[in-house]
Each structure stands twice: as C-alpha cells, then as structure tokens.
Amino acid sequence: MSVATATARDTVRIATGRSRDRSAASLVFLGLLWFSLFFGVMVLVVLITDTAIAGSGRFDSALVTGYDSTLYPERTGFRAGILGSLWLMLFTAVMAVPLGIAAAVYLEEFADSTRWYNRIIEVNLQNLAAVPSIVYGLLAVAVMALIGIERKGIVLGGAIALALLILPVIIITTREAVRAVPEEIRQGSLALGATTWQTTWRQVLPSAVPGIATGTILGLSRAIGEAAPLLMLGLASSVRFDPEGMMSPITALPIQIYGLSSSSQQAFQDAASAAIIVLLVMILSLNGLAIFIRNKFQRSW
Amino acid sequence: MASATSSDTFPQMGSLGEVHVSAERRLPDAPVNPVMETRDLNVFYGDFHAVHDVNLAYGRHEITAMIGPSGCGKSTVLRCLNRMNDLVAGAHVEGEVLYHGQDIYQKNVDPIAVRTQIGMVFQKPNPFPKSIYDNIAYGPRVTGMKVDNMDDLVEEALRGAALWDEVKDKLKQSAYGLSGGQQQRLCIARTIATKPDVILMDEPCSALDPIATARVEDLMLELRNEYTIIVVTHNMQQAARVSDRTAFFTARPDETTGNRTGLLVEYDLTSTIFSNPNDKRTEDYISGRFG
Numbered sequence: 001m002s003v004a005t006a007t008a009r010d011t012v013r014i015a016t017g018r019s020r021d022r023s024a025a026s027l028v029f030l031g032l033l034w035f036s037l038f039f040g041v042m043v044l045v046v047l048i049t050d051t052a053i054a055g056s057g058r059f060d061s062a063l064v065t066g067y068d069s070t071l072y073p074e075r076t077g078f079r080a081g082i083l084g085s086l087w088l089m090l091f092t093a094v095m096a097v098p099l100g101i102a103a104a105v106y107l108e109e110f111a112d113s114t115r116w117y118n119r120i121i122e123v124n125l126q127n128l129a130a131v132p133s134i135v136y137g138l139l140a141v142a143v144m145a146l147i148g149i150e151r152k153g154i155v156l157g158g159a160i161a162l163a164l165l166i167l168p169v170i171i172i173t174t175r176e177a178v179r180a181v182p183e184e185i186r187q188g189s190l191a192l193g194a195t196t197w198q199t200t201w202r203q204v205l206p207s208a209v210p211g212i213a214t215g216t217i218l219g220l221s222r223a224i225g226e227a228a229p230l231l232m233l234g235l236a237s238s239v240r241f242d243p244e245g246m247m248s249p250i251t252a253l254p255i256q257i258y259g260l261s262s263s264s265q266q267a268f269q270d271a272a273s274a275a276i277i278v279l280l281v282m283i284l285s286l287n288g289l290a291i292f293i294r295n296k297f298q299r300s301w
Numbered sequence: 302m303a304s305a306t307s308s309d310t311f312p313q314m315g316s317l318g319e320v321h322v323s324a325e326r327r328l329p330d331a332p333v334n335p336v337m338e339t340r341d342l343n344v345f346y347g348d349f350h351a352v353h354d355v356n357l358a359y360g361r362h363e364i365t366a367m368i369g370p371s372g373c374g375k376s377t378v379l380r381c382l383n384r385m386n387d388l389v390a391g392a393h394v395e396g397e398v399l400y401h402g403q404d405i406y407q408k409n410v411d412p413i414a415v416r417t418q419i420g421m422v423f424q425k426p427n428p429f430p431k432s433i434y435d436n437i438a439y440g441p442r443v444t445g446m447k448v449d450n451m452d453d454l455v456e457e458a459l460r461g462a463a464l465w466d467e468v469k470d471k472l473k474q475s476a477y478g479l480s481g482g483q484q485q486r487l488c489i490a491r492t493i494a495t496k497p498d499v500i501l502m503d504e505p506c507s508a509l510d511p512i513a514t515a516r517v518e519d520l521m522l523e524l525r526n527e528y529t530i531i532v533v534t535h536n537m538q539q540a541a542r543v544s545d546r547t548a549f550f551t552a553r554p555d556e557t558t559g560n561r562t563g564l565l566v567e568y569d570l571t572s573t574i575f576s577n578p579n580d581k582r583t584e585d586y587i588s589g590r591f592g
Contacts, residue, residue, distance in 0.1 A: 114390070184427035188488070191385060192440035192495055193417030202443065207430055 048280070055274030063274050067240040068256065073267035076260070078275045080239040084155075084250035085224055085282070087243045091159035092166065092223055097216055099163075100170030101205075107171070108178040109200050129168035136165040137232025144233070149247075152234030156246045161229040166219035173215020177208035210297035214290045221286035225279065227254035253279050328545055328570060332360030336499055336529045337382055337419075341396035344377050346389065350555070351377045353564045354396075357548055359499070364521060364530045366540035366571065369550030370586070374563020375533045378550075379501050382531065383419035384412040400499075417444050420492035424504040426484035428476035428491075433459075433468050436476045436487055440495035454494060462490035463520050482513025486520060493528070500524065502532040506539060518543050537587055540571065547574040549583045 020026070058074075066077025107125075111118040140161030149156065181204050189199040205212075230252050237259025239251040253275060260272040335358035344352040352374035359365045367375040377386065384405060386392045397404045405415045429436050437455045441448050448454050455472070459465040464486045468479070476487055485505060492500055502521070506514040514536075521530055521543050534540050540547050548568040552561040567580045578584045 112390070182427075184423060184425060185429060187385065187388070187421075187423065188427040188429065188491075189439070189443070190388065191383065191416055191421035191423075192443065192491065193413055194440075194443040195413055198443045202439070203429060 048277075051273045051276050055270055055272075055277055058271050058274035059277075063271070064278065068238050068260070073265050073271070076268065076271045078253060078256055078271075078278065080242070081251050081253040081256035081275070082278065082282075083242050084235075084239065085253045087155050087248075087250060088158050088162060088230075088252055089220055089224055091155055091246065092162040093216065093220060095159060095163035096167050096170055096219070100167050100216075101174050101212060103167075104171045104174035104178060105200060105205070108175050109196065109204065125168055125171055129172060132228075133165055133226050134228040134232060137161050137229030139164055140229065140233055151247060151249070153236050153249045153251075154247050155243055155250055157233040158230050158235055158250070158252065159246075161233055162223040162226060165226065165229060166223050169219040169222065170212075170216055173218070174208070174212045177211025177215065178204055180211060181207045210293055213297075214294045217286050217290040217293070221283045221290070224286070225254055225283055227252070227258050230255055231258075253282075326545060328360070328363065330570065332358045332363065332546070334361065335359050336361045336401065337531070338399040339378065339381070339396065340399065342378065342381060342398060343395040344374070344381060344386065345393040345395075347391040349560055350562045352381075353553075353562045355563075355565045357565065357568055359529060359531055360546065361529055362525055362527075363545040364525050364532060364543050366544035366547045367531070367533045367550060368535075368537060368540045368547060368586075369563070369566075370552065371535075372561050372563070373550035373552045375548075375550045376503055377563065379503055379531060379533045382499070382501055383416050383421055385416075385421060387412055417495055418497055419499040419501060420495060420497035421501040421503065422485070422488050422492055422505050425508050426481055426488055428479070428484050428487050431476065432473045433476050433479070433487060434472040436491050437494045440491055444495055446495065458490040458494035459487075461493050461524070462486045463516065463523070464490055480513070482509050482516060485509060485513070485517060489517070489520060489524075493524070497528065499529045499531065502530065504533055504535060507535060514539070537575075541575050544571045547571040549574060549578075549580075549586060551582055551586070 062075050062077045064077065064082060065079055066075060067079055068076045070076075107118070107121065111121075113119065113122070140157055143160050144150075144157045151157075185203050185207065186199050189203045190196070194202070235255050236249065236251050237255050239249060243250045257272045257275050257279065260268045260275070263269060263272075337359040339355050339357045342352060342355040342357075343350070355374075355378055357365075357378070367378065369375050380386045380389075381394055381398055386394065394406055398406055400415070400419065403410070405412075429439060431439070434455055437458050438451050440446075441451070441454060456465060456469075459468060464483060467483060468487075471478070476484065479487060485508070489500075489505075505521075506517050509517065518539060521532070524530060525545075532540075532544065546569065549566045550563050551566050552563050554561050567574065567578060567583045569579070574583060575587055578587065
C-alpha cells in the first residue's frame with residue numbers, strides 16, 4: 001500500500017501540465033537572446049549586401065586588373081592596391097613570422113619566468129596586442145627615420161608597421177601552440193640525450209606548426225585590412241604601376257578604398273564598394289585557410 | 302624465464318601474503334662494483350626537503366626496485382640518477398650521485414652526456430608523434446651516434462624490446478597507432494637504441510593492463526643480461542617478481558612544517574625484503590598493513 005501511495009504522489013508532483021522552462025520570465029529572456037543575435041548578424045548582413053549591391057555594377061575584370069583612372073571612373077581598377085596589399089603581406093610575414101616564433105620559443109622553452117625582466121616582457125606583450133594600430137604606424141615612421149630612409153609610402157615602411165602590429169599576435173598564438181605540446185614529449189627527448197635545442201627544433205616546433213600557421217594567418221588577415229598605420233607612413237591612394245621591390249612606392253587596398261569612397265563621383269563610390277567585397281573575399285579566404293590548416297593538422301594528444 | 306617461484310630457496314616465504322619472489326640468482330649481499338651509487342643524497346624543491354640522506358648502490362646487470370608509499374621520494378631519487386631533476390625549476394641536489402665512481406653532479410659533467418649513458422622510461426608511454434622507425438632512430442640521430450645501418454639498428458632495438466614481430470610491417474606508421482603496452486615497449490626500444498649502460502624506469506607499467514605488464518616484466522628480465530635496470534614501482538608484486546634488490550622508502554612528516562620528507566628505510570636482496578625484512582615499517586608495508 002505504501003508503495004502505491006508513493007507512486008501516486010510522485011505522479012501528481014511531476015505531471016503538472018506545464019514546464020517551468022516555459023515560464024514568462026524564461027521566454028522573455030530567451031527572446032532577448034534571440035534578438036541580440038539577430039541584431040548583430042542582421043546589421044552585418046545588411047551592410048555587406050548593401051555594399052555588394054552598390055558595387056555589383058563593377059564586378060568585372062577591370063576591377064582587379066586595371067589601375068585607377070580619373071578619366072574613366074567607370075573603368076577604374078584596384079590592381080595596384082591588390083598587388084600592394086599582397087606585397088605588404090609577403091614582407092610583413094617575412095619580418096614578423098621568424099621574429100615572432102623565435103621570441104615565443106624563447107619565452108616558452110628557455111626563459112626563466114621567475115626573472116623580473118622576463119616578467120616585464122610577459123606583461124608588455126599582453127598590452128602590445130591591444131595597442132591601437134595607428135601607434136604602430138607612428139613607430140614605423142620612427143624606425144624609417146632611424147634607418148635613414150626618407151622615401152614615403154614604400155613597401156618597406158608599410159611592412160615594418162604591419163609586422164610590428166601583428167608581432168604580438170604571432171608571439172601569443174605561437175606560445176599557446178608551443179605550450180600545447182605535452183611535457184612528456186620534451187622529457188622523452190631529453191632523456192635520450194637530446195639537447196634542449198634539438199628537442200625544441202625536432203619535437204616541439206614540428207608539433208606546434210599547425211597552431212603557429214593558424215595564428216600567423218589570422219595575424220596577417222588582421223594586417224591586410226589595416227589602413228591607419230599605412231596612412232601614417234604616407235602610402236598614396238593612387239599608384240599606377242606595380243610594386244617592384246622593397247623600396248617601391250605602393251598603395252594598399254584599404255587605402256584605395258578610403259581614397260575613392262570620399263570621392264564625389266558615384267562611379268568611384270561604386271568601385272569602392274566593389275573593392276570592399278574584394279577585400280572581404282581576401283580576408284575570408286585567409287581565415288578559411290587558417291581554419292582548414294587547424295582542422296586538417298590539429299593533433300589531439 | 303625467471304618468473305618461476307622457488308619456495309625451496311626461501312622456505313619462510315609466503316608468511317607475508319601472496320607476494321612471490323623471483324630468485325634464481327644467487328647474489329652477494331651488497332652490490333660489488335656498483336654501476337651507480339648515491340651518497341648522502343638530499344633533494345630539495347625550493348625550500349621543500351624532498352629526500353633525506355639516501356645511500357644506495359645499484360649493482361651491474363641487476364634490477365633494483367625502489368618501492369614505497371606515494372610521496373616517499375623514490376621517483377625523485379630516480380630522476381636524480383640521470384639529472385632529469387635539473388629540468389624542474391627550483392630543484393637542488395646535495396650529496397653525491399656516482400656513476401662508475403664519477404659524481405654526475407660535478408660542474409664539469411655534461412647532463413646531456415649523462416643521459417646518453419643512463420636512459421629513462423616514463424610512467425606514461427610517451428612515443429614521439431612520428432613513425433615507429435623514427436621514434437627508434439631519433440636517439441641515435443640526436444646524439445650523433447655512429448650508425449652503419451640505421452635499419453639494422455632499428456630492428457635490433459625493436460627485437461631487444463620484443464616488439465619487432467608486432468611492428469615489422471608497419472615501421473613507417475605512426476607510433477600513436479600502437480596499443481599502450483606496445484607504446485611502452487617502443488619507448489624501451491627507443492631507449493636501448495642509444496645503447497645506454499643503465500635504464501631507469503619510472504613506474505613503467507602503471508598505465509598498462511596486466512597482460513601488457515607481464516610482457517614488460519618479461520622484457521625487463523631479459524634486458525637485465527645487458528643493462529643495469531633501476532625501477533620505481535607502486536606494485537610490490539612487480540618488485541618481487543622482477544627485481545634482484547629492493548629499496549624501501551617511506552615519508553616522514555617534518556615536526557614543525559608537516560612537509561613529508563622521503564627517506565630510505567631498508568635496502569636488501571628482494572628475497573630478504575619480502576621474506577625477512579629487518580625493519581618493522583618494511584614489514585608493515587609489504588604485508589599491506591600500511592601504505
């Protein structure tokens with residue numbers, strides 16, 4: 001009998017005909033969450049669609065193959081900007097990647113974290129990643145003055161600014177990738193009579209490559225969209241030749257877009273909209289590449 | 302081969318439970334010409350006194366087991382023997398660790414060179430994320446060993462670790478595809494490929510199932526013919542099965558700080574330790590009354 005009453009009582013308690021997860025307060029909260037998501041995503045979608053529609057008339061080959069033209073605004077192209085941005089990326093990577101990886105490896109594998117100078121570096125690194133990009137432009141101007149190069153708006157200056165900009169990003173992501181390599185691997189290597197250097201070079205770094213590559217690419221995709229530091233270095237918004245070397249004056253895609261979007265002629269504004277889509281495609285493909293590398297080569301220990 | 306138990310040799314055995322001692326060999330009471338020796342070894346991690354005055358001698362071609370409860374400092378002692386403790390920040394060693402009479406903590410001793418002579422196998426199998434072949438070839442390559450034919454060396458090492466027949470057709474495959482027991486034998490093969498003199502094993506079977514454990518134990522007994530083996534184990538049966546001598550450690554809490562400092566209680570032939578220990582603490586531990 002006692003069993004029967006217990007069962008009956010439980011059934012009464014649980015079969016209330018409603019779920020408290022569906023109470024008014026819960027539903028309002030859920031609605032708020034949905035609205036926030038909707039708002040955030042919709043603004044982006046509207047912006048991109050609007051830009052794409054505005055630039056839709058200009059999705060032609062002249063957009064990427066032609067130089068900019070004041071005589072024929074409807075045929076102006078972004079060849080110089082695209083090539084300039086690619087050159088900047090190349091030299092930025094050449095400067096920032098080895099430096100960043102070396103710095104990260106020092107901090108993770110060799111530095112004694114109890115020393116005051118290593119702690120100062122540590123703290124500053126975190127702060128550097130949050131410094132506004134225009135400050136790196138100023139820094140690069142100073143570096144150019146220091147090494148005595150007076151030409152403005154050249155590949156070298158822009159690449160220095162962008163390299164400084166993404167160096168903290170590369171260092172931080174490389175450190176994370178290096179830290180993810182289990183300690184057992186290092187110990188196993190050292191116990192066989194390998195030196196710390198051999199262990200780092202033959203075990204730690206190869207295992208960390210996917211993480212390093214991902215971080216580097218994400219850093220570069222941040223750099224490719226930057227205009228502010230490049231403006232500080234005097235990159236022109238109109239250049240009508242291809243870059244030829246480190247000392248060659250160039251423009252960059254964001255700079256060209258900035259220049260054209262402030263123009264009064266509708267054709268130029270449309271071209272700028274189309275170029276924004278080109279820039280987005282470049283950035284998204286870089287990010288896509290990073291995601292691909294991460295998924296393809298990521299190791300679970 | 303040597304796991305056979307002979308209760309004739311040790312008639313008093315069995316009084317301490319089901320621990321069986323492998324004892325075909327007649328050994329001197331103390332190691333003659335020990336390969337390694339610790340003298341008044343004290344180890345500190347920062348201010349923490351981890352190990353107090355350990356005096357031990359490890360005999361050539363013998364298996365020495367170090368047993369004791371957790372935190373008794375046996376792994377710490379083991380890691381001093383090939384200077385792996387150098388890698389721990391704040392670790393500090395006092396006393397002497399002699400290898401063929403040479404103190405390996407002298408300033409003029411290269412820890413890298415020490416580790417090529419005194420290899421180590423870890424608790425958790427830690428193969429490198431490389432092929433089986435490259436796992437074996439790694440040691441000889443990094444130490445700059447003169448190798449006439451790497452393929453032969455790899456085969457020799459894998460045969461030495463009783464793994465060759467299982468992996469000979471997949472040498473180029475990742476070592477991560479092996480089972481835990483195979484991975485641990487690969488780590489042993491990797492160690493013997495560098496032709497060390499001494500092999501340290503830090504609880505080599507604690508991550509393995511009983512069958513894999515038995516295979517590693519058989520392997521240890523075979524390796525004893527060519528190497529000197531020093532093994533830390535939590536498993537008393539294992540110490541009894543494979544080791545020639547056993548050192549029992551325990552931890553003593555400091556009266557003021559409460560920090561537990563490890564010390565050596567008793568060191569003797571394994572047969573003696575498990576059948577007729579001198580110290581009450583040893584007897585309590587191996588009979589399961591403590592620890």
